[in-house]
Amino acid sequence: MMRAPLVNFRRLQVAAPWPLVWTVTFFILLARLVVLLVGIAVTAVRHWRAWPAVALVLLAVDVHRSHGWWPHVLVLIVVAASAGMWWWRSRESFERLVVLRGLSWWRRLWVYRRQWHEVMSLCGLVKKYDGGEKLPELLSVRCSYATDEVVLRMPRGQNPEAYHKAARDLAYSFGTRHCRVFSGRRQAPPARSGSLAWILRRVDAIRFRDRPRQVWLVLIRRDPLTRIVKPLPVPARPDFTALPLGTREDLAVYCLRLLATHVLIGGATRMGKGSVIWSLLRALAAGIRSGLVRVWAIDPKGGMELSIGRPLFSRYVDDDWTRMADMLDDAVTRMRARQRVLRGKVRVHTPTVDEPLIVIVIDELATLLAFLPDSDIRSRIAQSLGMLLSQGAGLGVLVVAATQDPRKEVVSVRDFFPTRIALGLTERGHVDLLLGDGARDRGALADQIPLSAKGVAYVLLDGQPEPARVRFSYISDDVIREMAATFPAPAEVQPEPVNTPTPTPAPAAVKARSNGNGRHTYRPTAPKQAAPLLPSSLLHALDLDATPNGGDPR
Numbered sequence: 257m258m259r260a261p262l263v264n265f266r267r268l269q270v271a272a273p274w275p276l277v278w279t280v281t282f283f284i285l286l287a288r289l290v291v292l293l294v295g296i297a298v299t300a301v302r303h304w305r306a307w308p309a310v311a312l313v314l315l316a317v318d319v320h321r322s323h324g325w326w327p328h329v330l331v332l333i334v335v336a337a338s339a340g341m342w343w344w345r346s347r348e349s350f351e352r353l354v355v356l357r358g359l360s361w362w363r364r365l366w367v368y369r370r371q372w373h374e375v376m377s378l379c380g381l382v383k384k385y386d387g388g389e390k391l392p393e394l395l396s397v398r399c400s401y402a403t404d405e406v407v408l409r410m411p412r413g414q415n416p417e418a419y420h421k422a423a424r425d426l427a428y429s430f431g432t433r434h435c436r437v438f439s440g441r442r443q444a445p446p447a448r449s450g451s452l453a454w455i456l457r458r459v460d461a462i463r464f465r466d467r468p469r470q471v472w473l474v475l476i477r478r479d480p481l482t483r484i485v486k487p488l489p490v491p492a493r494p495d496f497t498a499l500p501l502g503t504r505e506d507l508a509v510y511c512l513r514l515l516a517t518h519v520l521i522g523g524a525t526r527m528g529k530g531s532v533i534w535s536l537l538r539a540l541a542a543g544i545r546s547g548l549v550r551v552w553a554i555d556p557k558g559g560m561e562l563s564i565g566r567p568l569f570s571r572y573v574d575d576d577w578t579r580m581a582d583m584l585d586d587a588v589t590r591m592r593a594r595q596r597v598l599r600g601k602v603r604v605h606t607p608t609v610d611e612p613l614i615v616i617v618i619d620e621l622a623t624l625l626a627f628l629p630d631s632d633i634r635s636r637i638a639q640s641l642g643m644l645l646s647q648g649a650g651l652g653v654l655v656v657a658a659t660q661d662p663r664k665e666v667v668s669v670r671d672f673f674p675t676r677i678a679l680g681l682t683e684r685g686h687v688d689l690l691l692g693d694g695a696r697d698r699g700a701l702a703d704q705i706p707l708s709a710k711g712v713a714y715v716l717l718d719g720q721p722e723p724a725r726v727r728f729s730y731i732s733d734d735v736i737r738e739m740a741a742t743f744p745a746p747a748e749v750q751p752e753p754v755n756t757p758t759p760t761p762a763p764a765a766v767k768a769r770s771n772g773n774g775r776h777t778y779r780p781t782a783p784k785q786a787a788p789l790l791p792s793s794l795l796h797a798l799d800l801d802a803t804p805n806g807g808d809p810r
């Protein structure tokens with residue numbers, strides 16, 4: 257190349273700095289090359305799952321060059337035959353490991369990756385910054401037969417609320433009707449055992465660490481809850497932390513945690529409150545037979561719901577308001593006795609056959625608290641229930657109650673139920689009353705559950721603020737009769753008086769009354785002086801209830 261000067265006046269010549277130009281060009285090209293290589297390396301590491309596929313393609317091309325098509329045909333026949341055999345012998349594992357993985361891969365590429373930018377922009381989830389766009393990052397897609405679970409990382413400046421608000425837009429944009437948004441991981445780390453468990457647990461601690469910037473979208477492709485859920489098998493020994501009651505919309509089994517909690521079931525008439533109660537009793541059935549669980553049932557509707565399973569109940573009343581009040585008083589007495597024994601030793605009672613878990617099932621709570629004609633009995637019931645709800649959970653005396661109307665005027669003790677289940681409701685406002693403020697905005701559309709979807713409900717799963725949709729198993733009358741015949745409760749043994757001396761309550765604080773059997777039941781008439789005290793909010797609720805005539809006690 258001719259070395260022409262850069263500037264060439266007659267008197268002044270400046271030589272072109274070619275060495276400098278070449279050196280700078282060389283370094284620029286080198287930097288580009290390094291960036292390219294690093295990019296390739298990062299992509300290769302990120303998509304390490306594609307390596308076997310790439311290797312296979314290269315091998316196939318090579319084999320085709322040297323041997324033609326027939327080895328491919330042979331391999332295809334062998335693969336198809338093996339897949340058929342696998343599917344035949346173990347359909348579940350084949351579907352999980354092959355079909356669903358293939359589906360996840362395909363939907364990730366075709367449905368989500370292809371439309372991601374457009375959908376995120378149109379749903380208002382893209383942030384603008386420094387002249388550019390910050391997009392939520394698609395991390396993974398996992399399909400089940402009914403749902404797609406999409407995990408994304410939010411750009412900075414967003415929180416999961418934005419996704420809750422955009423949930424319906426997201427659902428329709430991706431061609432589904434429902435999208436649930438979860439701000440936390442949906443699966444707990446697996447339980448590890450064996451000699452390598454300690455290493456695996458450490459790995460899990462990293463893998464399952466809290467990732468606040470990730471959001472889980474569950475898009476419902478097919479509604480699996482349109483089908484009736486068959487009765488689930490009765491667990492050989494009830495696990496009170498996970499009683500199987502139905503199916504979740506991601507097809508996992510829905511398990512209720514009944515340890516140290518009371519359960520309120522809300523639902524319009526004929527929406528399946530009974531199926532929740534019977535599913536729960538079925539899950540407890542083995543414990544009922546062994547005496548580990550005692551179910552005391554109150555059916556204020558004259559036995560229309562519960563009488564069919566009478567042998568399952570240690571105690572049962574359906575026709576006499578006074579006996580219902582007596583039963584609740586007895587439960588308070590049992591609870592107080594336990595309290596004296598356990599005080600200072602444990603904080604949560606562990607059920608045993610001698611000191612069983614007492615589950616008080618009330619089919620229509622509103623009848624007892626609001627519509628019962630006798631105001632004396634009504635206030636007795638309200639006070640006993642208040643005591644049980646405020647103190648019984650840790651002492652193994654639990655209340656499971658159903659109501660059609662969750663308003664406070666009707667169910668004054670509503671707030672004392674930590675676990676709530678919302679079946680189909682008639683009014684939009686009832687959803688937040690049952691499941692807590694903002695539950696409807698977070699996706700609990702219980703007022704939109706169609707009349708045909710009996711037994712479908714919204715529940716809060718452990719540790720997740722977002723409600724999940726479930727369907728409780730349908731327990732027909734025949735199944736109830738069979739359960740009652742197979743798992744009858746042993747005869748109720750009245751507990752021995754507790755050794756600890758019982759402090760004689762002050763007459764002003766506790767009034768003893770005979771229940772007709774010669775036994776005396778606890779009856780707090782001045783709960784402000786009885787120990788331990790009722791919470792003031794509950795007292796207020798009870799006072800209101802006890803004085804229906806605008807605070808004019810009779």
Ligand SMILES: Nc1ncnc2c1ncn2[C@@H]1O[C@H](COP(=O)(O)OP(=O)(O)OP(=O)(O)O)[C@@H](O)[C@H]1O
Pocket residue numbers: 484485523524525526527528529530531561660710711712727728729730731
């Ligand atoms: N989980 C379920 N799956 C399918 N159908 C159900 C389910 N639960 C209830 N049903 C149907 O709905 C009807 C009403 O159910 P259920 O008596 O349990 O409702 P409920 O809410 O307790 O009614 P009520 O308000 O009269 O007490 C049942 O006869 C049954 O046919």
